[in-house]
Amino acid sequence: MDGQSKLPADDLLLEIRGLKTHFFTQDGVVKAVDGIDLRLKPEQVLGLVGESGCGKSVTSLSIMRLVGHPGRIVEGEIFFEGQDLLKLSEAEMNRIRGNRISMIFQQPQSCLNPVFSGGRQVTEVMDIHTGQPHDLNQKRTLELFRLVGIPDPEKKIKAYPHEMSGGQAQRVMIAMALAMRPKVLIADEPTTALDVTIQAQILDLIRDMREQLGTAVILITHDLGVIAEMADEVAVMYAGQIVEQADVETLFERPLHPYTQGLLGAIPVMGRCAGTLQVIPGIVPDLVDLPPGCRFAPRCAQREKYGLAICDQKMPEMRPVENGGVRCWLYQSAPGHQAPLWPRRRNR
Amino acid sequence: MLAYSLRRVFYLLITLFFTTLLTFLLIFASGDPAEFLIPVRPGQQPSQALIAQVRKQYGLDQPLWVQYARYMSNILRGNLGNSWYFHRPVSQLIIERFPNTAKLAVAIWVVSLIVGILLGISMAMNKNSLFDRTGIVLSVILISIPEFLIGILLIFIFVNTLGLFKNVDPTQPKTLDQFVLPVLTVALPRSVGYAISLRTTMLNAMGENYVRTARAKGLNFNHTVMKHVLPNALVPIVTMAGIDLAYLLTGVVIVETVFGIPGIGLAAVQATTQRDLPVVMGSVFITAVFIGSLNLVADLITARLDPRIRLEK
Amino acid sequence: MSADMAVSSQPLIQVKGLTKHFPVRGSLLKKNYVRAVDDVSFTIYTGETLGVVGESGCGKTTLGRMMLRLIEPTTGQVLFDGQDVVSLQGKALKTFRRQMQAIFQDPHGSLDPRMPVGEQVVEGLRIHGIGTPQERHERMLELLRQVGLEDYHAHRYPHEFSGGQLQRIGIARALALRPRFIMCDEPVSALDVSIQAQVLNLLKELQGEYGLTYMFIAHNLNVVEHVSDRVAVMYLGKIVELAGCGEIYARPLHPYTQALLSAIPIPDPKLRRRKRAILTGDVPSPINPPAGCRFHPRCPLAIDICAEQEPMLQEMSQDGVDHLVACWRAGESSFV
Numbered sequence: 001m002d003g004q005s006k007l008p009a010d011d012l013l014l015e016i017r018g019l020k021t022h023f024f025t026q027d028g029v030v031k032a033v034d035g036i037d038l039r040l041k042p043e044q045v046l047g048l049v050g051e052s053g054c055g056k057s058v059t060s061l062s063i064m065r066l067v068g069h070p071g072r073i074v075e076g077e078i079f080f081e082g083q084d085l086l087k088l089s090e091a092e093m094n095r096i097r098g099n100r101i102s103m104i105f106q107q108p109q110s111c112l113n114p115v116f117s118g119g120r121q122v123t124e125v126m127d128i129h130t131g132q133p134h135d136l137n138q139k140r141t142l143e144l145f146r147l148v149g150i151p152d153p154e155k156k157i158k159a160y161p162h163e164m165s166g167g168q169a170q171r172v173m174i175a176m177a178l179a180m181r182p183k184v185l186i187a188d189e190p191t192t193a194l195d196v197t198i199q200a201q202i203l204d205l206i207r208d209m210r211e212q213l214g215t216a217v218i219l220i221t222h223d224l225g226v227i228a229e230m231a232d233e234v235a236v237m238y239a240g241q242i243v244e245q246a247d248v249e250t251l252f253e254r255p256l257h258p259y260t261q262g263l264l265g266a267i268p269v270m271g272r273c274a275g276t277l278q279v280i281p282g283i284v285p286d287l288v289d290l291p292p293g294c295r296f297a298p299r300c301a302q303r304e305k306y307g308l309a310i311c312d313q314k315m316p317e318m319r320p321v322e323n324g325g326v327r328c329w330l331y332q333s334a335p336g337h338q339a340p341l342w343p344r345r346r347n348r
Numbered sequence: 349m350l351a352y353s354l355r356r357v358f359y360l361l362i363t364l365f366f367t368t369l370l371t372f373l374l375i376f377a378s379g380d381p382a383e384f385l386i387p388v389r390p391g392q393q394p395s396q397a398l399i400a401q402v403r404k405q406y407g408l409d410q411p412l413w414v415q416y417a418r419y420m421s422n423i424l425r426g427n428l429g430n431s432w433y434f435h436r437p438v439s440q441l442i443i444e445r446f447p448n449t450a451k452l453a454v455a456i457w458v459v460s461l462i463v464g465i466l467l468g469i470s471m472a473m474n475k476n477s478l479f480d481r482t483g484i485v486l487s488v489i490l491i492s493i494p495e496f497l498i499g500i501l502l503i504f505i506f507v508n509t510l511g512l513f514k515n516v517d518p519t520q521p522k523t524l525d526q527f528v529l530p531v532l533t534v535a536l537p538r539s540v541g542y543a544i545s546l547r548t549t550m551l552n553a554m555g556e557n558y559v560r561t562a563r564a565k566g567l568n569f570n571h572t573v574m575k576h577v578l579p580n581a582l583v584p585i586v587t588m589a590g591i592d593l594a595y596l597l598t599g600v601v602i603v604e605t606v607f608g609i610p611g612i613g614l615a616a617v618q619a620t621t622q623r624d625l626p627v628v629m630g631s632v633f634i635t636a637v638f639i640g641s642l643n644l645v646a647d648l649i650t651a652r653l654d655p656r657i658r659l660e661k
Numbered sequence: 662m663s664a665d666m667a668v669s670s671q672p673l674i675q676v677k678g679l680t681k682h683f684p685v686r687g688s689l690l691k692k693n694y695v696r697a698v699d700d701v702s703f704t705i706y707t708g709e710t711l712g713v714v715g716e717s718g719c720g721k722t723t724l725g726r727m728m729l730r731l732i733e734p735t736t737g738q739v740l741f742d743g744q745d746v747v748s749l750q751g752k753a754l755k756t757f758r759r760q761m762q763a764i765f766q767d768p769h770g771s772l773d774p775r776m777p778v779g780e781q782v783v784e785g786l787r788i789h790g791i792g793t794p795q796e797r798h799e800r801m802l803e804l805l806r807q808v809g810l811e812d813y814h815a816h817r818y819p820h821e822f823s824g825g826q827l828q829r830i831g832i833a834r835a836l837a838l839r840p841r842f843i844m845c846d847e848p849v850s851a852l853d854v855s856i857q858a859q860v861l862n863l864l865k866e867l868q869g870e871y872g873l874t875y876m877f878i879a880h881n882l883n884v885v886e887h888v889s890d891r892v893a894v895m896y897l898g899k900i901v902e903l904a905g906c907g908e909i910y911a912r913p914l915h916p917y918t919q920a921l922l923s924a925i926p927i928p929d930p931k932l933r934r935r936k937r938a939i940l941t942g943d944v945p946s947p948i949n950p951p952a953g954c955r956f957h958p959r960c961p962l963a964i965d966i967c968a969e970q971e972p973m974l975q976e977m978s979q980d981g982v983d984h985l986v987a988c989w990r991a992g993e994s995s996f997v
Contacts, residue, residue: 052853066560066563066564090568090569094566094567094568095566096566097563097564097565097566098564098565098566099566102564102565103564105560107557110556110557110558111558111560111561112558112561113561113576113580114580114654114656115579115653115654115655121561124565125565125566128565128566160656162655162656165944167943168943173561176565195880196716196881196882196921197716197920197921197924197940198716198943198944199926200923200924200926200937200939201941203926222854224928225883225925225926225927225928226926227928228928228929228930228933229926229927229933248930249930249931252929262855263854264928266854266855266857267854267858267883267928268861268883268884268886269883269887269927270882270910270922270925270927276865277862277887278858279855279858279859279862281859283825283826
């Protein structure tokens with residue numbers, strides 16, 4: 001977590017350092033992603049969780065360098081397989097997309113071209129990246145359809161997107177994404193628009209594929225339940241920054257950051273029938289007009305409880321804690337401020 | 349697909365029926381055709397007896413529905429009647445005039461489509477560039493100027509100023525030269541019309557999720573546009589093109605007038621002012637058949653391109 | 662959860678045999694129907710929150726709208742305080758509308774973008790001719806304050822608010838006519854988790870204060886279970902299980918309910934490796950539902966009779982707790 005070394009660590013598959021992606025709109029500069037660091041190990045599932053507008057989707061698009069106008073990556077490095085992705089040419093980046101790093105999205109039916117069959121769109125990936133003849137790729141598509149559990153694959157290959165259910169469409173997208181056996185799969189809210197029972201199927205499928213193909217997954221979602229089911233490590237995002245990072249069990253057992261605590265308390269959990277839910281008052285800040293200190297400060301109950309002034313004045317750094325980190329003045333000291341808490345994760 | 353096609357053909361037949369009926373009624377609503385059949389000396393009113401006689405002669409004294417039924421049954425047997433004004437069988441008139449219009453129409457259509465599509469793609473791919481913005485302004489100007497004015501302007505520029513196309517005789521349609529100006533006149537505003545439409549449909553398609561998927565697969569920008577954006581964006585253009593061709597084939601009257609080309613449009617206008625019922629009905633019928641059929645073909649092509657349309661009930 | 666709340670044993674609403682079939686164009690000869698809701702009967706008691714949960718195509722939204730006659734039922738009755746709502750006409754219907762209100766899913770879509778929100782909140786009062794303009798103004802401010810908004814929000818337009826705030830405005834609007842019953846159709850599905858909690862708490866608070874009865878429709882079972890006294894699970898137009906909230910979690914008897922519960926991701930990583938019941942296949946279309954029990958093609962416990970006869974809702978109550986299930990094998994082992 002020190003970020004001091006110039007070279008990427010050897011055992012990391014993907015390393016993001018200091019990424020900043022801003023949107024230059026007429027109303028001002030929206031700092032959608034404002035300085036994040038992430039590390040992905042091989043075959044790991046990294047969960048990126050946060051509510052709408054926190055910057056998690058923009059982060060994933062930044063890795064793929066698919067951020068559209070008026071957005072732009074203004075700073076940072078993204079190391080993958082020994083290269084900084086942000087320094088590659090567009091042609092080199094095209095060789096990586098769909099091939100070494102793939103992505104699937106929300107609302108899968110709208111992610112498929114309506115005038116082509118599903119099978120044809122999956123075959124297209126292999127046509128782009130392999131030198132193999134088209135009919136060989138078509139055979140491979142059939143295998144892929146079987147692999148992702150689409151029933152009756154010979155028929156379904158010719159199906160058009162509007163003839164597919166949400167679950168089937170997402171399976172087709174997964175087949176497309178995994179066709180070239182990428183090292184990294186980025187899944188941006190893959191099950192958000194799907195029914196619960198279908199969601200379970202798709203998550204199972206992603207887990208299976210990870211085991212079979214050894215793909216690392218960056219799973220982006222707002223659903224902490226999905227995170228608990230799938231992730232090995234979790235990064236919590238708020239207003240363009242990562243506020244806490246930990247392995248999944250630690251995060252749920254001993255969340256350090258008040259936002260994480262608030263999120264966990266706000267979920268209605270089956271069987272608990274808690275009565276009222278814990279509430280985080282207020283709303284997310286305007287990303288154009290950000291407060292100078294901690295971005296969560298205006299809504300933070302702990303700040304009030306401990307009467308901290310520094311929260312409004314200065315932005316806390318990401319402080320390393322065993323297996324992760326937290327960005328909060330509760331756990332850091334500065335001149336004139338004594339951290340009231342010790343970020344102990346486990347009882348020793 | 350078959351059911352869809354058959355249903356469309358059925359609708360076409362119904363449309364033809366109502367079109368001819370309406371035209372028939374309109375001709376009579378605008379005045380008594382008999383009046384135009386009588387050669388009149390200025391200042392002289394034809395006598396009632398004469399009018400009645402003419403009416404009987406041309407069968408205009410029969411009840412309307414009888415006349416209509418008779419006319420339609422003739423058409424279905426291939427007999428379009430005789431022109432009262434041109435004093436020739438209508439079918440002969442059409443066969444004589446139509447090729448001129450057809451050559452003009454097809455040329456205009458092809459040129460405007462090619463230029464329009466190329467322009468539209470370039471504008472969409474270079475959105476908000478100087479090229480794009482100039483194109484939009486130019487399009488608005490060209491679409492706003494009336495065709496006859498464009499025609500006259502072109503004549504002025506090319507013939508008078510540049511001295512080209514001087515010896516062109518439009519009644520002897522043999523050489524290519526005489527096509528240039530008339531085609532330009534109509535093709536210019538049409539091509540920018542296509543360009544603007546295609547630009548819009550392309551920009552809409554480019555914002556769709558499946559384009560993002562294509563890029564995420566590693567397809568480069570240009571290929572994405574050609575393979576994924578264009579097929580979707582062209583679908584409405586195909587429909588436009590179909591209607592357009594039908595309209596053109598049935599007589600680009602203004603251009604024929606300005607450049608003196610003896611085409612079907614000019615004939616139809618002349619016939620209408622003279623209440624020449626057989627010619628009017630004949631050209632309306634042919635027009636309806638053409639527009640209807642071409643529209644149908646365009647729709648069938650569209651349904652072939654876009655599988656979603658076939659399922660529409 | 663309802664220990665402190667007075668849920669009376671008096672039925673407020675009784676639904677009997679409510680059905681909605683939407684005609685759909687089939688081939689030229691055969692007429693097809695989307696059997697969105699098929700012969701559904703249940704009771705809602707005064708002061709309770711009845712949760713209705715199910716996946717897409719189960720008919721829960723259609724059901725909610727039929728109860729308010731926003732959609733006309735094909736057949737069936739909705740008895741509100743003994744009076745059949747379905748047969749009301751004209752003025753009687755209009756008067757009745759004051760007693761039953763609704764909150765909808767899309768906070769942006771359910772408000773008119775060209776009207777200030779304050780006006781929209783009390784529009785109902787104006788339509789029913791209640792109160793002078795001055796009184797309506799007072800009531801508008803009172804309502805806004807009640808849902809946690811400020812006076813100055815009254816003359817702002819919908820686009821100036823966040824999703825959570827808009828939903829509060831929707832709630833204020835539903836309260837304006839002092840209804841006895843509010844149908845909530847996915848009121849928090851479009852909101853972030855932290856905002857969701859705020860709105861759910863607000864709904865609960867208002868229920869206690871005004872003695873409201875809610876029907877809470879949603880697709881996520883954990884949200885529904887949290888706010889409801891009883892929960893009805895729907896599948897392809899029918900209610901397959903209906904029980905108290907704790908009961909349905911502890912003792913789900915219908916295989917579909919079991920699968921639904923099993924599929925919900927639990928925010929506790931230690932429970933990750935628990936045994937799960939993953940349903941295969943897609944949610945079928947309500948146009949031609951399977952014969953017999955509609956769930957039987959996907960049901961791991963299906964036997965012969967399931968394909969032939971539709972099971973009715975039967976009482977499977979235990980220890981005095983109400984529990985209705987529509988399954989030939991209810992009470993036998995669960996498949997989880």
